[in-house]
Amino acid sequence: MKTMLAIISNALCRITGKNAGARVVVSRSLSDFTPQATFDIKRCDLHGLEAGPPVRAELTREQGLQYYRTMQTVRRMELKADQLYKQKIIRGFCHLYDGQEACAAGIEAAINPSDHLITAYRAHGFTFTRGVPIKEILAELTGRKGGVAKGKGGSMHMYAPHFYGGNGIVGAQVPLGAGIALACQYQGNNQICVTLYGDGAANQGQIFETFNMAALWKLPCIFVCENNKYGMGTSVERAAASTDYYKRGDFIPGLRVDGMDVLCVREAARFAADHCRAGKGPIVMELQTYRYHGHSMSDPGVSYRTREEIQEVRSKSDPISMLKERLLGNNMASAEELKEIDIQIRKEVEDAAQYATSDPEPPLDELCNHVFASSPPLEVRGTNPWARLKSVS
Amino acid sequence: MATSLRCFLRSGKRAGLVAAQRGFSRSSAAAVQVNVRDALNQAMDEELERDERVFLLGEEVAQYDGAYKVSRGLWKKYGDKRIIDTPISEMGFAGIAVGAAMAGLRPICEFMTFNFSMQAIDQVINSAAKTYYMSAGLQPVPIVFRGPNGASAGVAAQHSQCFAAWYAHCPGLKVVSPWNSEDARGLLKAAIRDDNPVVFLENELMYGVPFEMSEESLSKNFTIPIGKAKVERQGAHVTLVSHSRFVGLCLDAAAVLAKEGVDCEVINLRTIRPLDVECIEGSVMKTNHLVTVEGGWPQFGVGAEICARIMEGPAFNYLDSPVTRVTGVDIPMPYAKILEDHSLPQVKDIIFSVKKTLNV
Numbered sequence: 001m002k003t004m005l006a007i008i009s010n011a012l013c014r015i016t017g018k019n020a021g022a023r024v025v026v027s028r029s030l031s032d033f034t035p036q037a038t039f040d041i042k043r044c045d046l047h048g049l050e051a052g053p054p055v056r057a058e059l060t061r062e063q064g065l066q067y068y069r070t071m072q073t074v075r076r077m078e079l080k081a082d083q084l085y086k087q088k089i090i091r092g093f094c095h096l097y098d099g100q101e102a103c104a105a106g107i108e109a110a111i112n113p114s115d116h117l118i119t120a121y122r123a124h125g126f127t128f129t130r131g132v133p134i135k136e137i138l139a140e141l142t143g144r145k146g147g148v149a150k151g152k153g154g155s156m157h158m159y160a161p162h163f164y165g166g167n168g169i170v171g172a173q174v175p176l177g178a179g180i181a182l183a184c185q186y187q188g189n190n191q192i193c194v195t196l197y198g199d200g201a202a203n204q205g206q207i208f209e210t211f212n213m214a215a216l217w218k219l220p221c222i223f224v225c226e227n228n229k230y231g232m233g234t235s236v237e238r239a240a241a242s243t244d245y246y247k248r249g250d251f252i253p254g255l256r257v258d259g260m261d262v263l264c265v266r267e268a269a270r271f272a273a274d275h276c277r278a279g280k281g282p283i284v285m286e287l288q289t290y291r292y293h294g295h296s297m298s299d300p301g302v303s304y305r306t307r308e309e310i311q312e313v314r315s316k317s318d319p320i321s322m323l324k325e326r327l328l329g330n331n332m333a334s335a336e337e338l339k340e341i342d343i344q345i346r347k348e349v350e351d352a353a354q355y356a357t358s359d360p361e362p363p364l365d366e367l368c369n370h371v372f373a374s375s376p377p378l379e380v381r382g383t384n385p386w387a388r389l390k391s392v393s
Numbered sequence: 394m395a396t397s398l399r400c401f402l403r404s405g406k407r408a409g410l411v412a413a414q415r416g417f418s419r420s421s422a423a424a425v426q427v428n429v430r431d432a433l434n435q436a437m438d439e440e441l442e443r444d445e446r447v448f449l450l451g452e453e454v455a456q457y458d459g460a461y462k463v464s465r466g467l468w469k470k471y472g473d474k475r476i477i478d479t480p481i482s483e484m485g486f487a488g489i490a491v492g493a494a495m496a497g498l499r500p501i502c503e504f505m506t507f508n509f510s511m512q513a514i515d516q517v518i519n520s521a522a523k524t525y526y527m528s529a530g531l532q533p534v535p536i537v538f539r540g541p542n543g544a545s546a547g548v549a550a551q552h553s554q555c556f557a558a559w560y561a562h563c564p565g566l567k568v569v570s571p572w573n574s575e576d577a578r579g580l581l582k583a584a585i586r587d588d589n590p591v592v593f594l595e596n597e598l599m600y601g602v603p604f605e606m607s608e609e610s611l612s613k614n615f616t617i618p619i620g621k622a623k624v625e626r627q628g629a630h631v632t633l634v635s636h637s638r639f640v641g642l643c644l645d646a647a648a649v650l651a652k653e654g655v656d657c658e659v660i661n662l663r664t665i666r667p668l669d670v671e672c673i674e675g676s677v678m679k680t681n682h683l684v685t686v687e688g689g690w691p692q693f694g695v696g697a698e699i700c701a702r703i704m705e706g707p708a709f710n711y712l713d714s715p716v717t718r719v720t721g722v723d724i725p726m727p728y729a730k731i732l733e734d735h736s737l738p739q740v741k742d743i744i745f746s747v748k749k750t751l752n753v
Contacts (some may be wrong), residue, residue, distance in 0.1 A: 015629035026570075057501065065490070091546060091547035091730065092546065092547025092548045092549060092728065093547075093548055093549075093552070094543075114698070140728075143728050143729030143730055143732075144729070145546075145729075147729075149630045149728075151727070151728060151729035151732065152548070152728055152729060152732065153728055154547065154548075154549040154728030154729075155549075155728075156549060156551070157549055157550065157728070167509075167550055167551075168508075168511075168549070168550075169508070169509065170481050172512075173482070180404045200480070201481060203480035203481055203482045203483060203485075204482060205484055205485060206512075207483060228638070231481055232452070232453055232457070232460070233453050233456065233457035234452070234456075234457070234478060236481070238456075238478060239480040239481070240480065261559040264598065284740065303457065314654065321471055355636060359730040360734055361729050361730065361732075362727075362729050363731070364731065364735060366725065366732070367722065367727065367732050367735055367736070368722065368723075368724050371724055371725075374668070378722060380723050381691050381720070381721065381723045382722050383719055383720060383721070383737070383738045383739075383742040384717065384719050384720075384738075384742055384745065384749070385717060385718065385721075385723055386720075386745075386746075386749060387742075389722065391724075
């Protein structure tokens, strides 16, 4: 009976190209699938804390499917970006996030849309989790007018409400994040800021300056170090005198978290968010994660690490596989259902790529706009003194 | 055929590589094709060998062979002591480099791009540039800060800025901006041997471009004097002054204009500070017209300085029209290709500006 319904739902999906088939399966789920389960998750290492996040995480079927969707979408979107880059349709810098999906998905699951988030240049995943549609992300990568920054920003400069990019200068986003937290505190709106940086950026002086001020002023800031073990081509051992990134806030409490497990990330982020909202000041969260791609599309990523290492992480710790196994193993979803979701996502990404490659480039009269905000139109000098270009806010 | 091939090479297009692969015949017995990256690499290799006090530090310079492969092979040859990988800590390692220079070493401090030097600019200006003056001659700082400068391709606003004007503004610093392989080699050797802080502005798009190099320019003691410009093309009607990649564009424009009877003199500044004003003045007194070409923004830039200096000197009276500056557009660098292409001077902009200046 179940198989027959699966066949029907598959067929329906193919005919309608919609979720219609899945609905057939879902309506059976209430009796067939486990609605909720509790999972053991890795204990976090603690620094300056008496107690940490829980070691058991509750997951509803809905949440499971949602996290799965989110991570799979980011995965497929990044792989599509890889493809487009190799076709030279995306140019310049392109830093891909595949392997690290649990970090973005887990954090977003723990915070509110009204909270704030800022990260560095490996930003496509967060751009999506913070609400920008895939097609606007891909169209920004391909430099088209339908891109989230109208094609003017590119890979590292995508923004959305309560999402401050996308930042190209390593470490510079950390003081910015603390500043956003300052604004939250100042405005008394009970919002927090999640400020992300990498293991490479962890050695930037401006981060320590920021730690000092954030602690001094008790800013509601979660400093998240996404430790993917390599800062471009340099392993953490070769860059840092101490690789205990969760301890480097010194007087700021810290957590070291399994960044490949979306539930671990969610629980830790919830714990951290509660800490900040309780007025206790900042907290540091180190997410141990891994990037499958090299530093950027210009870096093959195998001169400083082995293919065996990459393969091992893929087979043993892939965040999407881990969640999938949990859902299937606890009868919270069916293999067919997840496959359907995969197919849908592939199609969404394909459609978005189609849009991103066919949308026109921004018009030339857009060139000089957005130099100043809230200003009357001004004249901008072009490449020569006779080129008087127009700029509006 | 030879002229057009030379044009290809000068314009800095990667088509030059194709010319090389076609088995480009040597025009003189000892001429050899070397790309800018290899010229820089060889210069550093030779200076490391010549003087034990010279060492290189920066991000990815050692085991990764350099982010742009400029330091390829050097770590293998010289080891950890001479080629040092740093963490991503520009302010910190620039300061460390300056300190090492003060205590008797001769560091080459690489910024992965000069955009990141902004994080360390205090060390470059306040610790390196001003110290010899502040100590009344007691404390020299023999250091070279090098790395790619200006726009690349599609790297957007935070990674495309030209810092020539920023650094050239400061007394105590020498600022050089090579165009071709001979410039790169000769100026880098000169910079490393100079007892003063030198900011060495490379260009990523030029790294892979091959140029012919004479036997003389490949010799171990070949240096180009800092502070001297080079006339790359003689001409009678108008002087084009430029630096770095845009010298190539000027030569391309000159080739097109020559067909229309306009004869351009093209000057490759090679050094931004100290500026070779005499070379420019001498040319202007001959041609009576001046067009400056740069990739940086117009306001308070290299072209602006040249205009001011010409006005202050004897060449002003020889001008038949005001100086024209061709520059980058006065906006942050956009990402989309069509916008980026229109944000920097193209050959057609130079041609247009020359004609307007000459009123033809």
